[in-house]
Amino acid sequence: MGDAKRKRFGAYLAQLRRDAGKSQRQLAEALCRASGTASVTRNEVSRWERGERVPDGWLPALSTALSVSLRTLERGAAHARGTDTGTDRPSPAEALAYFLPDRVDPGPLASNAGRRVGASTAAALTDRAHGLRLADDFIAGGDLLVPALRELDGAVRLYRESTHSEETGRSLLSSIGEIAQIAGWIASDAGEHDQAERAYRLGISAAREAEDLALVGNLAGSLAYQLSNTGREDAGLGLARAALDEAGSSAPAKARALYLDRVAWAHTKAGEAGPAMRALGEAHEAMVAEDSQEAPDWAYWVSPEELDVMDARVYTELRRPLRAVPLLQEVLSRYDSTHTRELALYLSWLAVALVDANEPEEAAQAARRMLDLTADFASDRTAKRARIVLSKLEPYRDIPEVREVLDGHAA
Known part of the structure; x- marks a missing residue:
């Protein structure tokens, strides 16, 4: 996760530099003038923007050169280093x-x-x-x-x-x-x-x-995902498969893995376990396939870990908790806690899978964490998942840990 954080901060610095109308060389020269030294080169600025380094000692000078508050830069640098508390x-x-x-x-x-x-x-x-x-x-x-x-x-x-x-x-x-x-x-x-x-x-x-056929596939797959999740399962499945077909076998590996994951979810929501499992396997195969194409920027978040999450969600939906729980616990043990919505959603799937595994006390613990994270979070996705989790826990109300969660989050 650390590399991803540095890359996000680097992309932010690059955007600030362009907003200031400066090239990398011009920014390096401005920093040298501000410090009275010649120790910053264009290559160093490039390394910052690629996320290879965090420019800790240069934040005050960057604040001046880019006309952005020092506090904002310090917050971003702390997040990039992983030293923010969250x-x-x-x-x-x-x-x-x-x-x-x-x-x-x-x-x-x-x-x-x-x-x-x-x-x-x-x-x-x-x-x-x-x-x-x-x-x-x-x-x-x-x-x-x-x-x-x-x-x-x-x-x-x-x-x-x-x-x-x-x-x-x-x-x-x-x-x-x-x-x-x-x-x-x-x-x-x-x-x-x-x-x-x-x-x-x-x-x-x-x-x-x-x-841009790869992007067409991403858009159509995104719409298919919404259809599958809002009671239009047949339309979602048809569109998910069409998105995969339109992008074609030549789509970048990450993109194809994403399309296949959405096909797997669409089959799952349509109650088709066999095709869902096959699509999951094909998604993993696509992810590790040799790829001569660079992944599009919009696929930056697609990773083996994210495929594992979709595997676990499919297993949970198909009531196979013994497969879902270990995967979710492994992913959550190293997930970036600043991504509140995704963390909460993954916890919700873990809570449901634990209920299905007849572990209501552990399910209540995951549910409490999920509900605390999203208490003031304006997401319809997490709100719906919260209601599902609470309804799954309701039959276990006589267990103290469960009753505490249900009573504390009744609203």
Whole structure:
């Protein structure tokens, strides 16, 4: 997890540098002037931005050079080093400012209306898409939905109201597709499923026009996942399989593993255990297959550990707790505690699996941790999972540990 934290902080520094209108070399020169030495090179700045190093001693100078508060940089550096305690979770506004500094409102992006835009503008929009994805790791859908929809609206207006080359146009369309995917995911987490479906379908249209088949698969698979989870299991299964087929066998390995995981979940929700298990196996095979293609940025979170989580969720849904519990316990033992929603969701699956394994006391312990994490977290996903967990515990109310959880979280 440490490498991922440093990379997130590095991506944040790179975005701040670009917002300040500086190249890596110009930033290095500014830091040298501020310190009165010549000890910072462009290569060193590049290492920071790739997440290979954390620029601890240079935070005050970076604060000045990039016009960002020192406290914000110190918080991010502490998180990147893994020395933050996790007890002082930043507010949604602070977290959003971290990943989408300044220009949260898309107005400046649309200010290019009627003017020709080029590769640098397309790259800036790509950065915004990635920043929004990173923000979703830490902020609940209910708190992030309005900024996400503003980002999507700004991206669409930028494309429609500017002129650009064919290559730049494709890049802008791909970014619109990426922003639409994460906006749809955020809307779904906020319980706004109609809004999510509209965002996904807009993104599919943009990605197809950009001829970005891997992104089409991600968008269609995301919509399929929502359909499967909202009582439209047959439609979800059909779309999940279509997403896999449209992306094709040449899709990057991580992307194909993700599509197969969604197929496995769709089969599970449709009550088809055999096909679900086969799809899980194929997902793991895809993950370890030799791959000549670089994984797309939006697949940064796909990993063997995440596949293990989906395995465990499928096993739990199929009432196979002896398989689910060890997997979830292993993943949770090393999971990044700052990712509140995902941690809570994984704990909810563990609690359900433990009930099915006839271990209600341990289930109550996992449930209490999950419920405490999400007491003030504006996520429809975690709220629904909380209700499922409490209903699973109800038959064991006569056990003191269970009764304490049920009475303490009755609302």
